[in-house]
């Protein structure tokens with residue numbers, strides 16, 4: 332420890348809390364050269380931002396992100412605000428020479444994301460996108476298993492990301508709470524919000540997606556706008572399904588919806604290879620299911636691995652084997668990797684450039700759904 336990294340976090344909602352917790356704890360559990368300092372929190376409501384600063388121990392607060400970005404006592408800007416703000420904040424921060432950490436999806440569109448990549452690369456500033464599920468130990472283990480070649484040739488990749496919180500048509504859109512249902516703010520519905528996670532994980536595990544064929548559906552066509560108080564057409568995708576071709580010759584299916592009654596945050600995937608298969612479900616996050624064909628045929632079957640041992644990713648930094656870590660630890664693990672990247676000079680993934688590839692898949696999915704045709708994915 333020793334090198335102070337003065338962080339300015341923008342947004343004090345769900346992710347503002349998750350990231351503040353990560354900055355607060357990372358040096359307690361990981362041995363790192365860098366030590367984040369909670370220098371400033373930014374939000375538009377003065378009373379709330381002050382209260383947040385007090386609760387989490389921030390040294391100061393701002394109500395305008397432009398002021399935060401101008402400050403000389405901030406080394407890194409962390410963007411925890413809705414998707415429509417990512418582009419402008421990231422570019423302004425990069426132009427001021429700040430490191431930029433940004434929540435997913437990187438942007439609303441590939442075009443926005445490309446400009447963000449150009450800005451951070453031109454400025455030469457470290458950058459990172461919080462696709463935190465890469466840091467679920469069981470998913471990191473899946474990555475190790477794939478990298479070691481245990482699956483052999485991969486045939487199938489299957490992903491679902493299912494929730495159920497928008498089934499009720501009286502749920503409004505827009506405003507402070509329901510910006511995810513407002514296409515102007517969110518950019519898209521489940522595509523950017525949920526499938527971006529599935530796509531990031533899929534390409535990390537199984538390589539680039541080169542072509543897609545998609546359909547999208549909006550089940551509830553009109554919702555009251557939370558701020559304006561009147562009904563407006565719903566322009567987000569409530570459900571998106573697509574077929575994918577990967578560069579390695581395997582084929583994939585992806586499905587996401589917020590209308591799967593009983594599914595709260597089911598982020599699951601299965602990979603079927605020549606020698607072995609892997610299955611993961613975030614609703615049972617400590618387990619990686621693994622099937623290996625070369626096992627003694629009499630004893631062959633799906634293994635349910637409790638990914639909590641010292642030999643498993645990240646766990647030696649936490650508790651004793653058999654005990655579990657949770658959702659918040661994925662952000663702490665991600666931050667530890669980002670800080671290690673600063674230390675070693677090998678940037679932690681995903682960088683903005685890597686996240687641009689995910690954005691291009693999202694663009695191709697949206698275009699395919701509009702045109703009813705296969706779309707090739709723009710390569711980075």
Ligand SMILES: NC(=O)c1ccc[n+]([C@@H]2O[C@H](COP(=O)([O-])OP(=O)(O)OC[C@H]3O[C@@H](n4cnc5c(N)ncnc54)[C@H](O)[C@@H]3O)[C@@H](O)[C@H]2O)c1
Pocket residue numbers: 341342343344345346347373374375396410411412413414416434435436461462463507508524
């Ligand atoms: N990695 C993940 O798993 C994950 C999970 C949830 C959200 N996210 C992403 O994080 C981002 C924020 O989502 P959230 O769930 O925390 O949203 P949220 O609504 O809980 O919080 C957003 C915060 O941003 C603030 N804000 C909005 N506009 C602002 C502005 N112009 N200036 C300053 N503050 C502003 C709001 O007041 C609020 O504090 C989104 O991009 C979302 O997609 C990622």
